[in-house]
Structure formats: C-alpha cells, structure tokens
Amino acid sequence: QKEVEQDPGPLSVPEGAIVSLNCTYSNSAFQYFMWYRQYSRKGPELLMYTYSSGNKEDGRFTAQVDKSSKYISLFIRDSQPSDSATYLCAMRVLSGNTGKLIFGQGTTLQVKP
C-alpha cells in the first residue's frame, strides 16, 4: 500500500463547477501538506501549503486537512479552463528538516468551457 493515495482521474467538469480533489495517507507522522499544480510538460508549481488541520483559503482555492481521518482535500471554486492541469498532493514529516516529500500520483483535471 502506498503511503499517499490519490485518485488519478481523469476528472472532467464544466466551467464554473466546484472541484474537489482528495488524498488519503497512512503515516500519522505527516504534518506538512502541500498541493502542486502541473501543466502538461511543465514542472510542478506550488499552490498551497499548510501545517495544521482545518481550512486554508487562497482566492478560489481552499485546502482542507483532517488529520484524524488522514485525509486532505483541495477545493476549486468557479473552475476555469485555465485550471485544467494535473494536481498533486504532497506531504512530509516535520522532524529532521530534510524536506523529503511523498507525493500522490496526481489527479488530471479538465475544465470544459
């Protein structure tokens, strides 16, 4: 079993829809959670990061962490065709400070005009 599980999709939604992307994890030592967006043939770019349980909002994006359930989500409101990309969750432990990340396999999102 992988430490981080993410539904690969693909996920197709109409423009303006609310999108929910999810990851589950098994290692309770993970304390630092990130979402990356990756356009085709580009490097991953950091969207959001959070240390704590609860919600963190940035514009149309909301990251949610539920440590008791080992479950994280990314919500995209009013989705746009420019949001079409692969979304990767990533996480790591805080101790040791090496910064090593464990990634989900990514969810491919298509937003149709």
Added chain:
Amino acid sequence: DAGITQSPRHKVTETGTPVTLRCHQTENHRYMYWYRQDPGHGLRLIHYSYGVKDTDKGEVSDGYSVSRSKTEDFLLTLESATSSQTSVYFCAIKETDSGNTIYFGEGSWLTVV
C-alpha cells in the same frame, strides 16, 4: 521562479551509456533534490543534498549517483542507462525563507532506447 535551471531539457540515449543531468540554482539554497516522475507513480525522490559534498539516498536511488561539488550545481548520473530509467527528471530546491517549501525546475525528459 526559484532560479532553477535543468540541462539538458531533452535527451535520447542508448542503453548502457552514461548520462549526466545537471541542476543549477542561483539563490544559494542548501537543500537540492532529484525526483523522477512516471505514470501511476507520481514523483519519487532519487537523491538529495543538504550541502556541498553532503548527499543521501531517496526511495528509488538504485542505478543513480549524484555529486555536489559547488552549492549551485547538483548532478545526477546514470552510470549505465537502462530502459527503465526512461522518465522525466525534476530538480527541486527547499526555500527556507518561505516555510521550507519545495520548488521544482522545468524537468529533463530522458529516453533510453
């Protein structure tokens, strides 16, 4: 832009030949990483460095070696390339000024024939 440059961006090589990928950064970051990305696996850590001449293995290090003789350069070497090493390789740095977040380069596409 985290000031990361990867070279070459694209390479086709034959099985059994040595290959070196270079990651160059301009902002004096201490931590540097090499990941590979494959369908169904997401991003997986190959090796990382925490300073000049200080390196350590990641989860998929077999068949790869690294070197860091200067702060700004982190080299990934495939001593004898195999078809299973056909992949996209991403270099990353850890930026300590922004919550120890990890930023990625644009990738190097390697095909071993």
